[in-house]
Amino acid sequence: xxxxxxxxxxxxxxxxxxxxxxxxxxxxxxxxGTILRYVGRTDMERRVALNIIGPHWDGNQVWFVLGGxxxxxxxxxxxxxxxxxxxxxxxxxxxxxxxxxxxxEYRGHLDSPRWRAIWxxxxxxxxxxxxxxxxxxxxxxxxxxxxxxxWKLTSSYTGSFLALFNPFAILxxxxxxxxxxxxxxxxxxxxxxGAIRARAQRAATVGASAALVxxxxxxxxxxxxxxxxxxxxxxxxxxxxxxxxxxxxxxGAWYANFSAHPALWLLPALVFVALVAGLLAxxxxxxxxxxxxxxxxxxxxxxxxxxAMFPFMLPSSSVPAQSLTLWNASSSSLTLxxxxxxxxxFIPLIVWYTSxxxxxxxxxVSEEQVAADKHAY
Amino acid sequence: MIDETVVLLxxxxxxxxxxxxxxxxxxxxxxxxxxxxxxxxxxxxxxPIYKQMTQFWGKLFLINFALGVATGLTMEFQFGTNWSFxxxxxxxxxxxxxxxxxxxxxxxxxxxxxxxxxxxxxxxRGQHLAVTYLVALGSNLSALWILIANSFMQAPSGAVxxxxxxxxxxxxxxxxxxxxxxxxxxxxxxxxxxxxxAIFVCGISAWYLLRNRHVELARRSFRIAALFxxxxxxxxxxLGDALGFVGGQAQPTKLAAMEALWKSEPGPLxxxxxxxxxxxxxxxxxxVQVPYALSLLVTHSLDGSVPGIDELEQRAEQRIRNGxxxxxxxxxxxxxxxxxxxxxxxxxxxxxLGYGFLVQxxxxxxxxxxxxDIARAARDTIPxxxxxxxxxxxxxxxxxxxxxxxxxxxxxxxRNTVERQRWFLWLAVWMIPIPFLANEAGWLVAEMGxxxxxxxxxxxxxxSASTHGVAYMAFSLAGFVLLYGIFVVVEMYLMVRAIRQxxxxxDVEAPFTPDHAPATVLPAGNRxx
Numbered sequence: 001x002x003x004x005x006x007x008x009x010x011x012x013x014x015x016x017x018x019x020x021x022x023x024x025x026x027x028x029x030x031x032x033g034t035i036l037r038y039v040g041r042t043d044m045e046r047r048v049a050l051n052i053i054g055p056h057w058d059g060n061q062v063w064f065v066l067g068g069x070x071x072x073x074x075x076x077x078x079x080x081x082x083x084x085x086x087x088x089x090x091x092x093x094x095x096x097x098x099x100x101x102x103x104x105e106y107r108g109h110l111d112s113p114r115w116r117a118i119w120x121x122x123x124x125x126x127x128x129x130x131x132x133x134x135x136x137x138x139x140x141x142x143x144x145x146x147x148x149x150x151w152k153l154t155s156s157y158t159g160s161f162l163a164l165f166n167p168f169a170i171l172x173x174x175x176x177x178x179x180x181x182x183x184x185x186x187x188x189x190x191x192x193x194g195a196i197r198a199r200a201q202r203a204a205t206v207g208a209s210a211a212l213v214x215x216x217x218x219x220x221x222x223x224x225x226x227x228x229x230x231x232x233x234x235x236x237x238x239x240x241x242x243x244x245x246x247x248x249x250x251x252g253a254w255y256a257n258f259s260a261h262p263a264l265w266l267l268p269a270l271v272f273v274a275l276v277a278g279l280l281a282x283x284x285x286x287x288x289x290x291x292x293x294x295x296x297x298x299x300x301x302x303x304x305x306x307x308a309m310f311p312f313m314l315p316s317s318s319v320p321a322q323s324l325t326l327w328n329a330s331s332s333s334l335t336l337x338x339x340x341x342x343x344x345x346f347i348p349l350i351v352w353y354t355s356x357x358x359x360x361x362x363x364x365v366s367e368e369q370v371a372a373d374k375h376a377y
Numbered sequence: 378m379i380d381e382t383v384v385l386l387x388x389x390x391x392x393x394x395x396x397x398x399x400x401x402x403x404x405x406x407x408x409x410x411x412x413x414x415x416x417x418x419x420x421x422x423x424x425p426i427y428k429q430m431t432q433f434w435g436k437l438f439l440i441n442f443a444l445g446v447a448t449g450l451t452m453e454f455q456f457g458t459n460w461s462f463x464x465x466x467x468x469x470x471x472x473x474x475x476x477x478x479x480x481x482x483x484x485x486x487x488x489x490x491x492x493x494x495x496x497x498x499x500x501x502r503g504q505h506l507a508v509t510y511l512v513a514l515g516s517n518l519s520a521l522w523i524l525i526a527n528s529f530m531q532a533p534s535g536a537v538x539x540x541x542x543x544x545x546x547x548x549x550x551x552x553x554x555x556x557x558x559x560x561x562x563x564x565x566x567x568x569x570x571x572x573x574x575a576i577f578v579c580g581i582s583a584w585y586l587l588r589n590r591h592v593e594l595a596r597r598s599f600r601i602a603a604l605f606x607x608x609x610x611x612x613x614x615x616l617g618d619a620l621g622f623v624g625g626q627a628q629p630t631k632l633a634a635m636e637a638l639w640k641s642e643p644g645p646l647x648x649x650x651x652x653x654x655x656x657x658x659x660x661x662x663x664x665v666q667v668p669y670a671l672s673l674l675v676t677h678s679l680d681g682s683v684p685g686i687d688e689l690e691q692r693a694e695q696r697i698r699n700g701x702x703x704x705x706x707x708x709x710x711x712x713x714x715x716x717x718x719x720x721x722x723x724x725x726x727x728x729x730l731g732y733g734f735l736v737q738x739x740x741x742x743x744x745x746x747x748x749x750d751i752a753r754a755a756r757d758t759i760p761x762x763x764x765x766x767x768x769x770x771x772x773x774x775x776x777x778x779x780x781x782x783x784x785x786x787x788x789x790x791x792r793n794t795v796e797r798q799r800w801f802l803w804l805a806v807w808m809i810p811i812p813f814l815a816n817e818a819g820w821l822v823a824e825m826g827x828x829x830x831x832x833x834x835x836x837x838x839x840x841s842a843s844t845h846g847v848a849y850m851a852f853s854l855a856g857f858v859l860l861y862g863i864f865v866v867v868e869m870y871l872m873v874r875a876i877r878q879x880x881x882x883x884d885v886e887a888p889f890t891p892d893h894a895p896a897t898v899l900p901a902g903n904r905x906x
Contacts, residue, residue: 051495054491054494054495055491055492055494055495055496056488056491057491058446058487058488058490058491059484059487059488059489059490059491061446061450061487062479062483062484062487062488064450065449065450065453065479065483066476066479066480066483066484068453068454068457068475069453069472069475069476069477069478069479069480070476070479071472072456072457072464072468072471072472072475072476073468073472073473073475073476073477074472074476076464076465076467076468076469076472076544077465077468079456079457079464079465079468079472080457080461080462080463080464080465080468081461081465082457083454083457083458083461083464084457084458084459084461084843084844084845087458087843087845087849087853088849088852088853090454090457090458091458091852091853091856094450094451094454095856095860097450098447098448098450098451098860099447100447101443101444101446101447102443102444102447102864102867104443105439105440105442105443106440106443106867106871109440109871109874109875151708151711151712152543152707152708152711153462153465153466153543153544154461154462154840154844155461155462155465155843155844156844157844239539239541239542240541240542240714241541241542241543241711241714243711243712244714331468331469331472331546331547332469332539332542332546332547334546334547334548334550335469335470335472335473335546335547338473338547338550339473339476339477342476342477342480342481343480346480346481346484347480350480350484350485350488353485353488353489354488357488357489357491357492360492360496360499360500361491361492361495361496361499373495373498374881375432375494375495375497376495
């Protein structure tokens with residue numbers, strides 16, 4: 001039981017790490033897509049921006065695939081319930097995301113300005129729509145999602161599609177777009193010079209400022225939102241279903257963990273400190289430092305949401321007693337052990353060869369270089 | 378109770394998106410190794426033409442790869458969006474290989490493909506070669522883990538049902554990844570990808586030879602692909618036979634459907650070369666048979682026998698009867714996990730739980746099952762025979778045709794006479810769609826032959842689907858068809874355009890001397906034009 005408990009908490013933390021990896025790495029490339037038409041006025045300028053992330057977007061995107069796989073393997077009930085519940089939104093997310101690989105790969109094949117304009121818009125849509133959906137999904141999860149189970153745990157979602165687009169969810173969606181714009185813009189600043197870099201800096205400033213405001217407003221708003229409290233359930237660390245719990249709802253309940261453990265306030269504080277410092281770093285031309293501070297900002301955002309909800313992962317607004325927690329939604333002990341083994345071996349390896357890939361492709365991308373390189377996007 | 382239309386639409390959507398994804402994956406698997414082989418020759422000999430070859434085929438590889446990646450994204454999430462009960466019921470086992478695929482394989486493939494494209498000027502020759510090999514290794518490891526996951530659906534091993542969590546749970550990781558089905562299936566499927574890549578390269582090279590364009594590049598590419606292809610197509614057939622042998626033991630209903638074997642009979646069994654199976658009458662029309670052949674194929678003996686559909690239906694009926702108390706007990710355990718009597722009943726019947734689920738399609742309450750319901754559920758255990766029977770024959774016939782093609786291709790290319798055989802070059806061009814058809818047919822045999830189960834013998838397909846409305850499903854299926862339709866047009870356009878343009882830069886005019894070809898098969902008089 002002890003071991004299982006520790007494994008469950010470890011996987012809950014690891015899921016956080018994977019989500020941060022997803023937000024930082026995929027979010028950066030999506031931010032570039034979102035601001036592509038702004039930072040690049042000419043086709044050549046846009047190609048410079050695309051070629052900065054060109055060698056890496058494919059690898060970065062695997063954080064998204066891995067995020068999906070890890071939720072499936074470690075928290076199958078979350079994977080099953082959330083993705084089917086958010087069906088139409090998931091389709092919008094996937095349909096916009098699958099245009100992206102084609103945008104990168106196919107854009108440069110023809111010289112026609114119309115062809116390229118189509119893919120520029122495709123990259124814009126596939127940059128901002130998924131980020132909006134990610135954020136909005138978290139916004140909805142914080143409010144609870146209307147779903148319930150039958151006796152053999154078949155889940156049914158009873159909400160409407162439009163209900164997912166409520167003001168708080170949109171605010172969370174915009175926060176995630178703003179952070180991705182900041183990350184994408186600071187990445188472009190690392191790799192570009194001249195006018196592109198100057199425009200990227202303006203985009204980054206807007207992104208970080210918007211993120212600061214949205215996060216603060218969201219934090220205040222969250223106090224009024226009805227949070228969830230686990231009153232009674234089978235002991236954590238024992239095999240269980242979500243059918244034997246008592247859960248209450250009250251405004252401000254998502255702040256209970258922060259009241260109980262004041263050290264958790266460091267997480268929201270990290271968001272403010274990192275983003276303000278990031279803005280200053282960019283102003284001083286320290287683009288790479290600014291990027292890393294943005295990554296810390298994401299860590300604070302995702303960390304604070306996790307801290308507020310613990311141990312909940314997917315609260316049910318229609319039948320709160322069937323809410324999913326890390327205790328009732330996680331995989332068996334044996335699966336968690338094996339997955340942990342693979343993660344411990346492969347994540348450092350991935351970080352190592354990804355760093356090597358960035359090292360190989362280091363340096364500035366210029367218009368001359370893009371024009372001369374027949375492999376460039 | 379789940380709407381049958383929703384289940385049907387979910388199946389159509391999964392089949393459409395999986396078959397579509399599977400158009401691009403085999404080519405990635407095969408072409409990545411052919412690229413690695415070409416680049417190896419470049420690095421060891423230093424001849425620039427091999428660099429040009431690697432880059433040209435690499436360009437086509439990437440056009441295909443982009444769509445493989447794009448359509449793979451939706452597959453990773455479709456279990457959750459559309460097969461929600463499946464995902465929670467077997468996610469404890471099935472999710473692991475998918476996640477490991479990301480960790481071990483896809484990350485490697487996707488990270489290094491960026492360096493493969495952008496790294497030509499930044500990496501040393503040896504480093505770039507290593508990067509290309511890592512892409513090939515990554516894509517093949519990716520296939521390994523996906524097929525381990527698929528094999529769990531075909532021949533579940535290493536899992537037990539836990540009534541405390543109401544789902545299947547992992548009991549042995551080793552049994553999961555080393556299942557015989559997984560091994561045979563991985564080798565069979567990935568080698569089918571090599572055949573696909575080899576036919577693709579042969580066909581396009583033949584087209585250049587017919588047009589007298591890029592002749593040096595085309596000759597060499599043709600030769601490498603032909604040699605690669607003849608070995609691969611032999612491998613596919615051998616492993617296909619092994620897979621049939623292993624799979625037939627794990628899924629007797631699939632085997633009976635593949636052979637349209639309606640009645641159990643003692644061996645020796647004849648092989649139906651042609652037949653027109655009628656599911657409703659449970660008989661075949663227009664049979665053309667080869668005596669002894671089926672016994673030889675499926676039991677590897679002359680007089681062996683395998684159960685026919687009539688016998689399999691009777692067995693299923695028994696198991697359904699035995700499974701109903703398991704479902705009843707499980708329902709009691711769901712509301713009270715401490716019910717010891719229910720647990721004892723469940724333990725006595727748990728092996729047939731899946732069969733108990735089957736009959737729930739007709740009556741939700743296990744207490745009210747009638748004989749007619751049991752008979753209907755037993756009949757459901759037989760997959761659509763005509764479809765599986767013919768998909769199998771199409772796959773095998775195309776596989777044999779490709780083997781014959783490669784034998785001739787190797788013969789002609791090693792004697793340097795391939796350019797004189799214009800009919801053969803045209804044949805090579807027309808062969809390009811063949812492996813894709815064979816791959817899709819193979820998918821149909823594997824997945825339609827598994828019906829009515831998503832996890833064979835454990836979880837019926839009708840139960841696995843998410844509880845969406847018909848409108849949602851119609852919307853999503855229409856969206857996928859529209860989007861994927863546009864994608865394939867764009868992809869084909871760019872592919873054909875890139876082929877018409879040919880390799881970058883002027884043709885490398887190194888005279889073709891067969892000095893690096895195996896000298897023993899090159900009699901002096903046969904050196905070609």
